[in-house]
Amino acid sequence: MIKKIHYLIILFVLIATNSFSQFDVTIEVTDSVCQSDSVTFIAKATNGGVPETGVNYIWNFDDGSSVKSGLDLDTIKHAFIEGGGYIVRVEASKGTDEDYALKRVQVSLTADFSKTESNRPDPICLGQLVSLTGIADTVNWRYEIQDENEELNPDEVSQGNDYSxxxxxxxxxxxxxxxxxxxxxxVGIKLEHTNLSNLKIELSCPNGSSIILKDFDGQDKYFGEPIDDEISDEVGVGYYYYWTNSPDFGTINTTTTSQASLPEGSYTSDEPFGNLIGCSLNGQWTITVTDNQAPDKGFVFATRLKFNDALLPPVDWTFENTYGSSVWDGVGISQTIDGRANGTPTSIGNTEYRFQVTDNFSCKQDTSIFINVEGVSFTANPIEGPFDLEVIFENTTSWATDYSWDFGDESEIDTQENPTHMYTYPDGTYIVIYTAKTDDGCEDVDSTTIIITIPDPIFSEPANVFSPNNDGTNDFFKLDVDDIASLEGWIYSRWGNTVCRWRSVEEALIGWDGRIQESNREATPGVYYYYIKAIDYHGEEIFKKGSIQLFR
Known part of the structure; x- marks a missing residue:
């Protein structure tokens, strides 16, 4: 951004070459201004040293803005939005008297801040020190005379559709x-056309004088390599044709060729360049192309107009912006020394640090660096479930290089980046504290809660029939239970003898295979009775009893 810092008045004094005896341009203050500054231009037309009224003024500021004109519009304000050099033109006329004046204005160039940087890649840890280096490189500008107009898209030339x-x-x-x-x-033109005899090409100068470079007529040949299809909008290949003082060929209309296309090169103009003697170099020079016959058509790609280099002013117009004082501004910033300073962000998110310089036009320019401060973060999955819960922790803090995990269950501190932790009995709420650190000692802490629950027991009713005949189907009488802390079970014969004893959940899940315990003899088919006593993880007792039928 370039700041407005002063107000400029440029004074034009216009004295006519006829009843206005002469033009003279003077400037009251510096002609070097800042972008977006309001500049006041004052033009004066005098007759014999006496200011004239009733003068019509036309202002052109050379920056693409619209031309301003009006009666006695001798004072006007204008702001140049972009840096560079501009040649402001004012034309003054009264009756048959007219003349113009030019003034060069230098507008401060946008500084090159491309080397301005911080020593930290985004993002950083909250409280981490950032070293900032501000550099504004010298920027140069030089006036380049436009001697070629290149069309953004080739411009069609056909009957009723002239080109200029x-x-x-x-x-x-x-x-x-x-x-x-x-x-x-x-003078040059790059074009393609299906019949060169249909075209007339002219050059006119600012005072209205003109010459014919190529008149209608000539061979029925191509300019360039056109697409010879009148209904097609496809563009062919353009050739550059020039008119010079030392041409390769005669006029285009008298040049013959056996080829389909007129050769690219330099030609003699139909009317001599000398017919333009007396034309002002400054002003609008126009190249026009007229097509007098359908359905032939073509396209213009570019045009060229160049005066003799010997006519150029002896000194090129060039200037540069250099930069003196500089300062950094932002949260926790230190003193700026030679464009360098340190800053310490104090909040999460983007922190802006602005670097400002003052150039040799006394214009202030600045650029900003945004430091992204990222808070520590991680994920845990799952965060709730029954004991023996395996939780996967993942660090999502991009700046972290050292990791410390306190799982809240009195287990040892884990220093892996992405650990996995098992939460066992008992139930409860566990606070996980994660500390992330950088290589230079900055650290931040985040936490989450893991909830371990005790599930309700599962104790399904056992089957009342089984057949331990080793056929792979229903060979065991067993329990379907889960989330049981302890279990005991007895199976009795109808005479009260114990044929099987379970002392744990695991044994009950395996089941009774129909053999009398300790003797390993097969129990006889018949009715047997079971009695189960279990305790769940809530401490509640569970009792089950029933009968089963053993078949073989």
Missing amino acids: TVFDYKYYTETQTITADTDLDT
């Missing part, structure tokens, strides 16, 4: 004119 392009020159002095045919060095 304007070269608006302001770089030369107000008194410079064409004094010899050699002052005009080159």
Whole structure:
């Protein structure tokens, strides 16, 4: 951003070459301004040293803005949005008297801050020190005379659809004119067309004088390599054709060729360049192309107009911006020394640090670096469930290089980046504390809660029939239980003898295989009775009893 810091008045004094005896341009203050500054231009037309009224003024600021005009509009304000050099033109006219004046204005260039940086990659830890380096490199500008107009998209030329392009020159002095045919060095056009005999190409100068470069007529040949299909909008290949003082060929209309296309190169104009003697170099020069016959058509790609280099002013217009004082601004910033400072962000999110410089035009420019401060974070999955719960922890803190996990269950501290932890009995709420650190000692802490529950017991009614005959089906009498802390079970014969004893949940899950315990003899088919006593993890007792039928 370039700040407005001063107000400029540029004074034009216009004195006519006829009843206005002469033009003269003066400036009251510096012609170097800042972007977006309001600049006041004052033009004065005098007759014999006496200011004239009733003068019509036309202002062109050379920056693409619209032309401003009005009666006695001798004072006008304008702001240049972009940096660079501009040649402001004012035209003054009253009756048959007219003339113009030019003034160069230098607008501060946008500084090159591309090397301004911090020593920390985003994001960083809260409270981490950031070293900032501000650099504004010198920027140069040089006026380049536009000698080629290139069409963004090829422009169609056909009957009723003429082509024209304007070269608006302001770089030369107000008194410079064409004094010899050699002052005009080159005129060129890059085009393709299905019949060159249909075209007339002309060049006109600011005072309205013109010459024919190529008149209608000539061979029925192509310009370039067109697509010879009148209903197609496809663009062919353009050739560059030039008119110079030392051409390769005669006029286009008298040049013959056995090829389908007229050769690319330089030609003699139908009318001499000398017909333009007296034309001002400054102003609007126009190249026009007229097509007088359908259905042939073509496309123009570019045009060129160049004056003799000897006509250029002896000194190129160039300037540069250099940068003196600089300062960093932002949260926790230290003193700026040679463009360097340290900052310490104090909150999560983006923290802006602004680097400002003052250039040799006294314009202030700045750029900003945004430091992203990231809080510590991690994920835990799952965060709730019954004991013997395996929880997967994942660090999601991008700046962390050291890791410390306190799982809240009196287990040892874990230093893995992404650990897995098992929560066993008993139930409860466990606070997990994660501490992330950087290599230089900055640390931040986050926490979450893991809830371990005790599930309700599962104790399904056992089957009342089984057949231990080793056929793989229903060979065991066993329990279907889960979440039982302890269990005892007895199976009796009808005479009260114990044939099987279970002392744990695991034994009950395996079941009775129909053999009398300790003797390993097969129990006889018949009715047997079971009695189960269990305790769940809530401490509640569970009693089950019933009968089973053993078949073989």
